[in-house]
Amino acid sequence: MRIKTIFIGLLLLGVGCNQSTQQKEEQYDGSDTMSLDGDQQTKNPFIYVPTDAFWEYQFDTTTNDFKPVKLREVQADTLTAKRIEEMINHTWPNVQIKYIETFGDTVYLEIPESTVLTQQMGTAGAQQFMVSTTYSFTELPNVRYVAFGFEEGDHAVPGVYHRGSWDRR
Numbered sequence: 488m489r490i491k492t493i494f495i496g497l498l499l500l501g502v503g504c505n506q507s508t509q510q511k512e513e514q515y516d517g518s519d520t521m522s523l524d525g526d527q528q529t530k531n532p533f534i535y536v537p538t539d540a541f542w543e544y545q546f547d548t549t550t551n552d553f554k555p556v557k558l559r560e561v562q563a564d565t566l567t568a569k570r571i572e573e574m575i576n577h578t579w580p581n582v583q584i585k586y587i588e589t590f591g592d593t594v595y596l597e598i599p600e601s602t603v604l605t606q607q608m609g610t611a612g613a614q615q616f617m618v619s620t621t622y623s624f625t626e627l628p629n630v631r632y633v634a635f636g637f638e639e640g641d642h643a644v645p646g647v648y649h650r651g652s653w654d655r656r
Contacts, residue, residue: 544615579616595634
């Protein structure tokens with residue numbers, strides 16, 4: 488008898504909640520949202536295609552912090568700055584880099600259209616891009632630094648970075 492009473496009570500509670508949810512859905516008219524056709528839909532700025540990537544900035548649950556993680560090995564003799572540029576541009580289609588030159592131990596890059604990086608990806612997304620790009624280019628023999636040239640924004644700052652630039656002090 489007691490189990491039957493509990494079951495009926497739960498059943499009534501579930502039906503009541505379901506009707507309450509349905510009524511709320513019927514009351515919502517969507518007048519405060521914009522209707523967009525297929526050509527005008529907003530794109531997700533944080534598009535990441537990891538198929539070519541060999542460095543990623545991942546959250547480590549052990550240390551409760553982010554750290555660079557090498558996803559795969561790449562033979563150093565097959566690696567060129569142009570190849571890394573292609574890989575980064577494929578991995579991050581909304582943030583396109585342009586390789587300028589390597590001078591000494593520094594690779595010089597430009598990001599002509601940096602709005603997605605500096606304004607739309609958020610701080611964590613921008614940092615993931617900067618770290619993975621820096622680690623990727625410093626895989627080149629004798630390269631220790633990556634100089635980024637772009638218009639500064641809220642989430643990313645141009646400058647010269649190295650693998651230790653994101654170490655917590």
